[in-house]
Amino acid sequence: MTKKSYYFVGIKGTGMASLARILNDQGNHVEGSDIEKKTFTQGPLERVGIKIHNFDPANLKDGMIVIQGNAFGDDQPEIKRAHEMGLTVLSYPEAVEEQVARYTSIGIAGAHGKTSTTGLLSHVLHAVAPTGYLIGDGVGHGEPDARFFVFEADEYRDHFLAYHPDYAIMTNIDFDHPDYFKDIDDVRASFEQYGKQVKKAVFAWGDDENLRKLKLDVPIYYYGTGDKDDFRAANIQRKPSGSTFDVYFRDKKLGTFTIHLYGEHSILNSLAVIAVSYMEKVDLEVIADELANFSGVKRRFSETDVADMKIIDDYAHHPSEIKATLDAARQKFPDRKIITVFQPHTYSRLAAYLDDFGKSLSRADKVFVTPIFGSIREHSGNVSRMDLEDRIPGSANIEMDSIKQLLDYHNAVIIFMGAGDIPKYEDAYKKLLAQR
Structure with a gap:
C-alpha cells in the first residue's frame, strides 16, 4: 500500500484522533491542527509521533490529503487554503469510508x-x-x-x-x-x-x-x-x-x-x-x-478504588444508557449503596427526555445533579436542572465547590455519569477523598 501524507483539521476530536492513529499505524505520515487546550486524545497522538499544530494555513504542504473535521466548514482558513492549493480534501466520514472499503x-x-x-x-x-x-x-x-x-x-x-x-x-x-x-x-x-x-x-x-x-x-x-x-x-x-x-x-x-x-x-x-x-x-x-478476558472500554463503567469507595466513570448521557449503567452497578455491587453524580448534556436533550431522565436516575439510591453542560450546538435552553431534580425523589444539586458533600458516604459506589466535562468533578472528589 502506497504511503501518503495526511493533515487533520481538528485532530483532537475523538473520531479524528482515532482515525489519525489508524493511518499512522499503517505507515502514513500524519499531522494535524487543533485548539491549544489540552484534551485526553492529545497524549496518545503525541506518543506515537503525530505532530499537533495550532491552526495556520501555512502548515499545509503540497501533496497532503486534508481530512476535515465535522466541526469545521469550508470557510475555515486551513480548509480554504487547501482548496486554493488544489489539495484533496476529505470529510471525516469520507476518510473512514476508505478504510471500510479496503x-x-x-x-x-x-x-x-x-x-x-x-x-x-x-x-x-x-x-x-x-x-x-x-x-x-x-x-x-x-x-x-x-x-x-x-x-x-x-x-x-x-x-x-x-x-x-x-x-x-x-x-x-x-x-x-x-x-x-x-x-x-x-x-x-x-x-x-x-x-x-x-x-x-x-x-x-x-x-x-x-x-x-x-x-x-x-x-x-x-x-x-x-x-x-x-x-x-x-x-x-x-x-x-x-x-x-x-x-x-x-x-x-x-x-x-x-x-x-x-x-x-x-x-x-x-x-x-x-x-x-x-x-x-x-x-x-x-x-x-x-x-x-475482555475488561471493557474507556469511560464505559471504568472502575477505580479510592479509600473505601468504589468510583465508576461512565459516558451515559441518555435515559436508556443511565438505566443500563445502574443495572450493571446493581449486578456487580448488590450490597452497596449506589450514588450517582449526573451531568445533563445539552439543554435540548434534557428537555426532550426530562421525564425519562427522572425515571432512570431514580433507580440510584441518591442522585446529585451538576449544572447542565452546554453544547457548542446550542447557547441557551428552556429547561433547568431544577426541573430534573423535581422528578427525582431526594435528589440534590452539586457544584465544583460543593463536592465535599460526597465525603459523607462510606463503603459505597459513586457513579459519575455524563458526556461533557464530568471527569473534573470526579477528579476533584478523588483528591478530597485521598486527603480524608
Missing part, C-alpha cells in the same frame, strides 16, 4: 452501545486475524494487512450514510439528537437507508420495535433473549463476577459463554459479537476465550 468491515450503529460493542468485537476478531478498529473514544488501531475493520457508525447528522460496510450491527434505534432529527420515524428512516448500504447482513436487537420494522435488501439476523430471535441467549446467570449464558443460532446450540461485564446490555452486545463472528466462521472456542 477490508471486511463491520459498522456498529445505534443510539447506545456503539463504543462498548465496537471495543468487544475488535478485541475478539484481533485474536483471529489482523484487525483495524475505530472506537469513538479516541482509540484507533490500523494494520496494512488487516482482514477486518471494525468501526463506530455514528448516526448524528447522518454521518453513517457515507459508509457501505460488509456487515452492520444495530444495537437500537432511539430518538436522540433532537437538534437534528425531527422524530423517531426520521431516525428510523436514516437507519433503514444505512442498512440498505450494507453488503452482506445486518444484526439487530430483536426487542427494538423500530429495528423490527426495517425493510432491507440483505438478511437481518435478530439477537436477544426471545423465541423469535435468530441468535438467542438462554439460561442466563448474572452474578457479581459477571454473566454466563448459552447461545443458540435458531435451534443449534453454539456453546456456553462467560463475560466479566455487567448488565443485560453487556449480554446483548456479546450476542451481536458472537453472531458476526459465527457468520465469518471464527472458531467458537476462540470467541468464548476472548469474550471471557
